[in-house]
Amino acid sequence: MKTNPLFDKCVANVAPEVMEEVSLNVDIANRIYDLLKKRKMTQREFAALMGKRESEISRWLTGSHGFTTTTLAKIAAVLGEPVVEVKKVPEVKYVFIPARGFMTPSESYDGAFNNQSRNYFSMTYLN
Amino acid sequence: MYCMGKLELVIESDNVSIYSPKFDGETQTEFEKFMSDNGSLPHPQLKKDFDAIIALIKKMVNDCGARENLFRLEGKNIKAIPLCIEQRRRRGVGTLRLYCIRISERILVIGNGGIKKVRKYEDDPVLLDIVDKLRSIEHQIYIETRRAHSDYEDYQKVKTIIETITI
Secondary structure (H helix, E strand, O other), X not given: OEOOHHHHHHHHOOOHHHHHHHXXXXXXXXXXXXXXXXXXXXXXXXXXXXXXXXXXXXXXXXXXXXXXXXXXXXXXHHHOXXXXXXXXXXXXXXXXXXXXXXXXXXXXXOOOOOHHHHHHHHHHHHO | OOOOEEEEEEEEOOOOEEEEEEEOOOOOOXXXXXXXXXXXXXXXXXXXXXXHHXXXXXXXXXXXXXOHXXXXXXXXXXXXXXXXXXXXXXXXXXXXXXXXXXXXXXXXXXXXXXXXOOOOHHHOHHHHHHHHHHHHHHHHHHHHHHHOOOOOOOHHHHHHHHHHOEO
């Protein structure tokens, strides 16, 4: 491992959102490139299926393009696999237990989270 | 034709080894000169270009290496690091470019760069000189690699060549 003090200083001056944007653009570009290789599809064939010029596809693959969800959906349809995936976190429901007066995840509560408990929760706080 | 010098290892990680030419009598490598000269450009668009270049190199170092698809071909094995951020560009501002030789996914030689205001780098004498120097270096690495009966994918052999040649 070798680092460079001047480079590290430059990195420290880059706004976190720029780092994130570049990282995301590169990840998407790499993913499309890998899917094209997997499908043994040339950039020209891909461009034709996408209705784009080959030069535009080439630019996409360098990571210098910000994709819209519409374009990402079309790429996924053409290549048969999703390009990006949104992490799905299981929903955690909270219920109010009047006797104790604190919130707890619904998994630990054997009753359903219903309108009645929600109303009680509101009333308790309002009063 | 050019000053003598060496290729100096500037950054290394598990993903990529980055070298840069350092000419005799100079205190900085070409990549360090690029960072010193362009690190505080006053125009916000050019500042954003610089940050995007730095962020891309950081991404290569930390994560994906010098993947083939991430470079813009500028002719005869010389590549430019593209700007990984799309933005509206005001006329006359130009774009910041950094030129390099991509040997393989694990070896990258970064040269100098500058603001490109012309359509082709050949029309700018400063940029043309940077690219010509890199072209000459790439030719030397290629000749030495051939002489060693190797190819650019042989990481250890090419690394040894790069660290020993005089440019």
